[in-house]
Amino acid sequence: AQKITQTQPGMFVQEKEAVTLDCTYDTSDQSYGLFWYKQPSSGEMIFLIYQGSYDEQNATEGRYSLNFQKARKSANLVISASQLGDSAMYFCAMSTYNQGGKLIFGQGTELSVKP
Amino acid sequence: DAGITQSPRHKVTETGTPVTLRCHQTENHRYMYWYRQDPGHGLRLIHYSYGVKDTDKGEVSDGYSVSRSKTEDFLLTLESATSSQTSVYFCAIRASSTGGPNEKLFFGSGTQLSVL
Numbered sequence: 001a002q003k004i005t006q007t008q009p010g011m012f013v014q015e016k017e018a019v020t021l022d023c024t025y026d027t028s029d030q031s032y033g034l035f036w037y038k039q040p041s042s043g044e045m046i047f048l049i050y051q052g053s054y055d056e057q058n059a060t061e062g063r064y065s066l067n068f069q070k071a072r073k074s075a076n077l078v079i080s081a082s083q084l085g086d087s088a089m090y091f092c093a094m095s096t097y098n099q100g101g102k103l104i105f106g107q108g109t110e111l112s113v114k115p
Numbered sequence: 116d117a118g119i120t121q122s123p124r125h126k127v128t129e130t131g132t133p134v135t136l137r138c139h140q141t142e143n144h145r146y147m148y149w150y151r152q153d154p155g156h157g158l159r160l161i162h163y164s165y166g167v168k169d170t171d172k173g174e175v176s177d178g179y180s181v182s183r184s185k186t187e188d189f190l191l192t193l194e195s196a197t198s199s200q201t202s203v204y205f206c207a208i209r210a211s212s213t214g215g216p217n218e219k220l221f222f223g224s225g226t227q228l229s230v231l
Binding site: 006033044045050091101102103104105106107 | 148156174219221
């Protein structure tokens with residue numbers, strides 16, 4: 001069975017510091033994708049970053065990077081130089097080839113950035 | 116903007132009444148999804164569609180049905196709403212026509228449903 005686990009219900013970070021949000025996954029499929037979404041208090045789901053299982057380089061998108069450790073089945077999101085606007089809920093998600101590309105989500109981590 | 120509109124945005128209903136939520140897309144994407152979001156559970160897949168009249172169940176499909184008679188509309192129906200179905204419901208689309216694992220989903224703005 002496919003599963004995504006986010007073990008940090010809530011986190012605090014000081015403005016301008018870096019923060020890592022943890023995500024571990026479980027799948028027996030060899031072909032899969034890992035995603036991070038941000039959900040601000042307004043409620044919309046915003047795509048942040050994607051990592052494919054065959055990608056050798058860690059994905060980066062501006063201040064977001066994905067620390068992909070395949071052997072450990074982890075896909076942590078790193079946010080550098082945190083900003084007040086980064087305060088939000090963050091969801092890790094996975095899609096597998098054998099599941100027809102459906103996304104399954106973790107429980108989420110609520111990040112609060114302190115000024 | 117992936118051209119996804121959910122309606123209504125908010126709804127309050129009573130236990131035992133039928134409720135239909137609508138997801139409308141403007142770009143003829145093949146894949147559409149309904150998720151529910153609850154605290155501590157993230158988003159969970161209710162049903163999805165891979166074409167007109169082609170639908171399948173997700174992990175939390177009990178108590179829900181869907182229909183897709185046109186490419187642009189995907190309807191989620193609660194035949195007899197219960198308090199446990201109080202949730203935020205999100206519709207999503209996949210921009211690609213393939214079922215591969217490398218395509219992100221685009222989400223609608225969500226529907227807050229309260230069943231009293």
